Amino acid sequence: MQARKRLGFVLAIFLLLIGACARSASGDEGGVTHPALAERAQPPDGLATDVRTGARDEQSAPPSIIKSIDGAEMVLVPASEFIMGAEDQHFDQRPMHTRYLDAFYLDRFEVTNAQYKRFVDETRHPVPYYDANWARSYNWQNGTYPSGKALFPVVLVTWEDAQAYAQWSGKRLPTEAEWEKAARGPDGLLFPWGNEYDVTRMNTWEAGPGETAPVGSYPRGTSPYGAMDMAGNVWEWTADWLERYPGNEDDSTRYGTKYKVVRGSSWGNVIKYARTSNRHWAEPNTLSILTGFRCALSLDR
Numbered sequence: 001m002q003a004r005k006r007l008g009f010v011l012a013i014f015l016l017l018i019g020a021c022a023r024s025a026s027g028d029e030g031g032v033t034h035p036a037l038a039e040r041a042q043p044p045d046g047l048a049t050d051v052r053t054g055a056r057d058e059q060s061a062p063p064s065i066i067k068s069i070d071g072a073e074m075v076l077v078p079a080s081e082f083i084m085g086a087e088d089q090h091f092d093q094r095p096m097h098t099r100y101l102d103a104f105y106l107d108r109f110e111v112t113n114a115q116y117k118r119f120v121d122e123t124r125h126p127v128p129y130y131d132a133n134w135a136r137s138y139n140w141q142n143g144t145y146p147s148g149k150a151l152f153p154v155v156l157v158t159w160e161d162a163q164a165y166a167q168w169s170g171k172r173l174p175t176e177a178e179w180e181k182a183a184r185g186p187d188g189l190l191f192p193w194g195n196e197y198d199v200t201r202m203n204t205w206e207a208g209p210g211e212t213a214p215v216g217s218y219p220r221g222t223s224p225y226g227a228m229d230m231a232g233n234v235w236e237w238t239a240d241w242l243e244r245y246p247g248n249e250d251d252s253t254r255y256g257t258k259y260k261v262v263r264g265s266s267w268g269n270v271i272k273y274a275r276t277s278n279r280h281w282a283e284p285n286t287l288s289i290l291t292g293f294r295c296a297l298s299l300d301r
């Protein structure tokens with residue numbers, strides 16, 4: 001089995017805090033389905049199914065919401081230019097610039113433990129686990145996730161794990177640009193809901209429960225395209241290496257093909273990391289209780 005290592009940006013002080021966090025006492029057991037995912041039949045093959053919740057009268061227009069084979073609801077991010085990066089944040093976000101992206105779909109929610117279990121059961125992929133105290137309440141045992149955590153985001157997954165899941169589900173990891181556009185819309189919002197600082201709209205360290213929350217717990221934090229938890233809950237792996245933006249001339253030893261970009265901040269980080277333009281990084285074999293993922297799908301699939 002591949003070597004796995006702890007996430008570099010989990011600070012020692014923070015790990016102590018984690019150890020003090022009480023494990024959720026939710027009484028729900030596995031098999032619970034998120035309301036937004038419930039009562040929807042599985043499509044028969046590996047392609048996304050058009051459930052036509054929108055654009056009913058425009059046969060040529062792609063549906064605004066689809067369901068993919070892992071049961072995930074996906075929202076449409078239409079083709080357009082959008083503003084990427086920021087001038088007043090960490091230098092790796094500079095320069096703020098305009099990019100064009102074709103339309104794509106993005107999972108509305110972070111991938112849940114229940115969804116990941118289907119993948120594990122069907123492929124015999126190793127379960128999320130790290131032998132350390134700080135990982136204890138998130139570790140899977142006997143082939144399944146912690147009791148009551150079906151609808152919580154899966155964590156303790158490497159980039160390779162996320163990539164394997166995406167391939168299994170007929171999808172892919174979003175590019176960093178796709179992730180940012182889905183989070184901030186075309187006009188460069190600072191947060192998914194707008195430009196105002198509001199710790200009540202996401203699961204970050206300031207006002208969150210001190211652990212992961214069920215996906216979709218913060219509807220007031222929804223992005224312009226309907227994606228949820230794009231700020232907070234768990235960091236999300238993207239497809240891309242941490243590279244400099246075009247026109248950026250700052251030196252950084254992190255640029256290159258050593259670190260994958262993770263986005264969106266987590267329950268264990270403060271709000272400044274939840275800015276839609278914020279870039280963070282981790283080696284692809286990193287395991288963290290702060291990091292999960294969601295998947296994307298191109299329209300031409």
Ligand SMILES: [Ca+2]
Nearest residue numbers: 229232234264
């Ligand atoms: Ca997130």
